[in-house]
Amino acid sequence: MSERVPERVPEPGPLSFHVPAPAVRPGGTPDFSDVKISRAGEVRRPEVDVAPEEIRDLAFAIIRVLDRNSEAVGPWAGLLSDQELLEGLRHMMTLRAFDARMQMAQRQGKTSFYMQHLGEEAVSCAFRKALEPGDMNFPTYRQAGLLIAGGYPMLDMMNQIYSNELDPMKGRQLPVMYSSREHGFFSISGNLATQYIQAVGWAMASAMKRDTRIAAGWIGDGSTAESDFHAALVFASTYKAPVVLNIVNNQWAISTFQGVARGGAGTFAARGLGFGIPSLRVDGNDYLATHAVAKWAVERARRNLGPTVIEYVTYRVGAHSTSDDPSAYRPKTESDAWPLGDPVLRLKNHLIRRGVWSEDRHKQAEAEIMAGVIAVQKEAETHGTLHTGPHPSARDMFEGVYEQMPPHLRRQRQQGGV
Amino acid sequence: MPRRTMIEDVGYFGGVFRCTHGLQQKFGSSRVFDAPISESGIVGAAVGMAAYGLRPCVEIQFADYMYPAYDQIVSEAARLRYRSNGQFTAPLVVRMPTGGGIFGGQTHSQSPEALFTHVAGLKTVVPSNPYDAKGLLIAAIEDNDPVIFLEPKRLYNGPFDGHHDRPVTPWARHPQGEVPDGHYTVPLGKAAIRRDGSAVTVLAYGTMVFVAEAAAAETGVDAEIIDLRTLLPYDLETIVASVNKTGRCVIVHEATLTSGFGAELSALVQENCFYHLEAPVTRVAGWDTPYPHAQEWDYFPGPARVGRALKAVMEA
DSSP: OOOOOOSSOOOSOSOOOOOOOOSOOTTSOOOOTTSOOOOTTOSOOOOTTOOGGGGGGGGTSOBOOBOTTSOBOSTTOOOSOHHHHHHHHHHHHHHHHHHHHHHHHHHTTSSSOOOOOTTOHHHHHHHHTTSOTTOEEEOOTTOTHHHHTTTOOHHHHHHHHHTOTTOTTTTOSOTTOOOBTTTTBOOOOSSSSHHHHHHHHHHHHHHHTTOOOOEEEEEETGGGGSHHHHHHHHHHHHHTOSEEEEEEEOSEETTEETHHHHGGGSSSGGGGGGGTOOEEEEETTOHHHHHHHHHHHHHHHHTTOOOEEEEEEOOOOSOSSTTOOGGGTSOTTHHHHOTTOOHHHHHHHHHHHHTSOOHHHHHHHHHHHHHHHHHHHHHHHHTOBTTTBOOOOHHHHHTTSSSSOOHHHHHHHHHTTO | OOOEEEESTTSSSOOTTOTTTTHHHHHOTTTEEOOOSOHHHHHHHHHHHHHHTOEEEEEOSOGGGOGGGHHIIIIIITTHHHHTTTSSOOOOEEEEEEOOSSSOGGGSOOOOHHHHHTSTTOEEEOOOSHHHHHHHHHHHHHSSSOEEEEEEGGGSSSOOOSOTTSOOOOGGGSGGGOOOSSOOOOOTTOOEEEEOOSSEEEEEOTTHHHHHHHHHHHHTOOEEEEEOSEEESOOHHHHHHHHHHHSOEEEEEEEESTTSHHHHHHHHHHHHHGGGOSSOOEEEEEOSSOOOSTTHHHHSOOHHHHHHHHHHHHHO
16 A cells, blocks of 8 residues: 655545546657666566465566567576577568568558557567467457467468458458467457457366366457456456466557556556456567566466466557558657567567577568568469459358358348349 | 356356256356356356357346347357357357346346347247247257347246236146156247137247237137247248238237337238238337336236237227
């Protein structure tokens, strides 16, 4: 409890209505001085069976591994080999190249909509490597790194984005609303927060069946305000579900700054404390820290120790989607001022520091990865784009509403002439 | 058969209507257990369990409390198969007591079935008697799509016919109260003809089946009474065959009139039976007001109102 006493307790009088606002708006000078950043290596690493009340401070710190000199330091360092880190870098670079091409494809009219990950690549790419086959993610629309790092074919992703004849979702879903049971990636709804409680339900089922698989729920800062978020925390807490509850705080919910959803809580991780769930905050732009914290939470779930809340502190460098222009709601240079840097650059510099990477090899890898993405894109486009087709048939539209088509739908399909 | 799980306010106590009494003792607390009071949480968790491969059967204490779960039902359970192209499905059953007649006021009396029949991907069931309730519930649990299972709460104790001033015969002394042990199903999508008749077809479900039977007996109108049992998918064949035979149709439900399921039935009868109709299709339904408390019997479509409608279509 805070012992702070205001200098003067306000007098009763006309009430004032409080609406939080970001520190700076377009035209202003970006200012992140209020983001308190822990030193790399500074935050302790508790045992996985720690009592939640002993680590309440971790919901307000930021766990970081990579320091200013690109060294990996502290108790959360040392989990990943050179090879694994090089692979992690490649995943993030692939996701970035994929985003660049798909963003452009949308601008060229080849699809209706796209959502990129720029600046947030580490979160989903690193998390995926903490899971085992059979575990299930309940993602939002900004975790395609789970697929890229999980070996899902990029061609299938593009076919989905183009709603072409090979679209695994048969043209029924908006671009980027992927689904792959095989790759532990639950169907993206497009509604917000609904998947969070579903992740908890999936994890409860796994525990009921005495299975060994665990679930991971994903949500953004803005949609933690949804009631499904709170339901998920209640159920996870009550039934000690084997689930990792991820909150990706990228500072912006379209044009609404994170303070509107966070309110007076201080941090999003702090939301978990009232539910008695161990809650940690991590530098989401630090591949090593993100992976280490994910691994810690996954181990807790696997050992029947129950849920963990993780807040990834990151920054959405790009627009929310292809349908908004961030310069209308935040300073254009705000992303340059973001104090946690760029995840790709930071891992690249660390690998150079380790002596297993170089500027030249990085440039070469960038070119190779881009060429690979372009080759897949060309192949996808031979199967059609939203603009040119071919698309899944109108007949497909009537399929899969139910396991067996009921008579009324059959009649409607006949009326529709398909 | 796949293992089933049940959740909600049903575990130790057995539910406010005691429907799940004894289940926890029989099947254990990992299959039958109480849930936090969070309808969106209950149904949302059930969607996740169903996606995992279980067949959850959850209870919402009253249909009136369903609204916080509506997003999970409409946007998630109903569409999961479609949007994932069959990779994930939601074979869950959401049971909820529905309808009025117990002086429950506006928060324990609603009949929201049309809010479900309007949603692609859902099936909606309303049993009218214990035999059907068991057979339909097993069919619903075995179905690979989400099923909304609305239990008319006024029928839990006996076949209530709308005569609120008379005692109700308990199910124990009613032929449809006979419930065989063991496994049997009543197929979804099939209506039942409760009374053969030649003068007018009555389309009803739930409590209104017994109200219609009382109305037919009291007016002497030779009504053919069809108990729809499943609202979606509906049994068009049985409806059309009956109306083409009788040439008249009265639709009865407790839910509010405007945009109620009766509107869909009326349109279907008009589209399919127009040249056989001798009188306008008539609906008897709850008034378009919130469900009142003290005025319950002025609101409830009882045998007198249904009887007037039967006589009116016969005179048309």
